[in-house]
Amino acid sequence: MVIRNLKGVTDFDPAVMTLRNRITDTLRHNFELYGYQPLDTAMLNYRDLLTYKYGEQAEIVKEIYSLSDQGARDLGLRFDLTVPFCKYIALNRSLKLPFKRYEIGKVFRNGPVKAGRLREFIQCDVDVVGDSSRGIEIELLELAITCYLQLGITPQIQIGHRQILIGLLQYLGVTNNHDAIIGILDKIKKVTHAETLSELSKFLPADKANQLLNAVTLDLPALEHLLPDNIGIKEIKDLWSELTALNLTQYCLFTPSLARGLNVYTGVVWEVFDARGQYTSSLGGGGRYDQIITNFVGSGIAYPAVGMSFGLEPITAVLTAPNAINPIKLLIVPMNTNPQCHALANQLRAAGIPTMLWTAKPKVGKALEYAAATQIKYATVIGTDEINNGTLRVKNLQTGEQLDYPFNNLPALIQLLNN
Secondary structure, eight states: OOOOOOTTOOOOOHHHHHHHHHHHHHHHHHHHHTTOEEOOOOSEEEHHHHHTTTOTTSTTGGGOOEEEOTTOOEEEEOSOSHHHHHHHHHHOTTOOSSEEEEEEEEEEOOSOOBTTBOSEEEEEEEEEESOOOHHHHHHHHHHHHHHHHHTTOOEEEEEEEHHHHHHHHHHTTOOSOHHHHHHHHTTTTTSOHHHHHHHHTTTSOHHHHHHHHHHTTOOHHHHHHHSTTOHHHHHHHHHHHHHHHTTOGGGEEEOTTOOOSOTTOOSEEEEEEETTSSSOSOSEEEEEOSSHHHHHHOSSOOOOEEEEEEEHHHHHHHHOOTTOOOSOOEEEEESSOHHHHHHHHHHHHHTTOOEEEOOSSSOHHHHHHHHHHTTOOEEEEEOHHHHHHTEEEEEETTTOOEEEEETTOHHHHHHHHHO
16 A cells, blocks of 8 residues: 555645634634624535536536445535535525625545645635625625735735626627637636637637737726627726725726636626736636526525635645744643643633643653744743742743743733744
8 A cells, every 4th residue: 555645635734734724714704804604514415416507518517526325326525615505595595685604615626736726625715695786796805805915915806797708799799609708718818829819719710809809908998988888897887986985996907808717607707816926826716696596596586696715725825934933832841740830821821822731751851852843932841949939931942042930920921922
């Protein structure tokens, strides 16, 4: 037997998990501040449920991990969090709308593997069902900007609208293959101009292909002149007006070619990138999808919906620091003073200080070696002398500096450990 990981799955060591937990904690905190409620849906589903949104021929459906149970039922692992969310709404029709939910959980895709893209990964989604307003789209964009800035990433949110692309095709007299052509346009920043023209040549004559590629480089006023009655342009103008009022347009870029590849989107769409350009793949994205849940439930009631996903893997790739500091702030080594050290550790933990109590043997040398090797910054050894004197000596393992603190002056120690 060869001990190894499957291609596209990985194990995360404590330093990386510390970073990943910081990311998800930041996202969860902001999701809840904006009024989104936690939801947890099943990873294992009937396969026909998973394929409903896209149909069997869609590329993403080919990436489903399929399996069967002992009852020979045709099952699959979820590949996103949207379909399980649709299922939840369909099974809970008495929900008071609008319903705002967030979910952070594992999904599985048997697709290509590259930096920031695995086959087993975590999605961090926020969605709203039952709200067709422009305001909720603004809220999601504001939420995204807030989250990325707090994580230390300056976002560039590229914003488009599928109806603008459909309007351009209609303007050029193109009546067929809209989805295929829009899919090509959505990838123009990932391939060369020649490759784009080659793909478009399968559906369009050369003159129309060139006209189309020129059109998707136009700014909003020029597109409005070309398509004065286009609903997508009107919605983007409304959106931009509100973003301007909130001073958020500095993080946004109108991108006419953006469609997010899938025909499930019915309105505004967006993708998030690192504004510095050091990481070129998308860090997240979303948009309005008013028909998916409506059609899924099939009751005749409209379920307008909009949402977005934050990419934990690419965000981690942007922020990864190989020499991340251990989240444990202090290692306490008791020398026959376990009860007192337990009490001290719990006082520090109650104050929000991650504290480790050394319980292994041998004691001091091994403990300090462990702390240095695992990048715990501070350590203290507490014996009967320290208890009798009412003083503990804290050593900075990075600088060698030692400082004494009275047991009855924990605020000063907490201040040190928080720095």
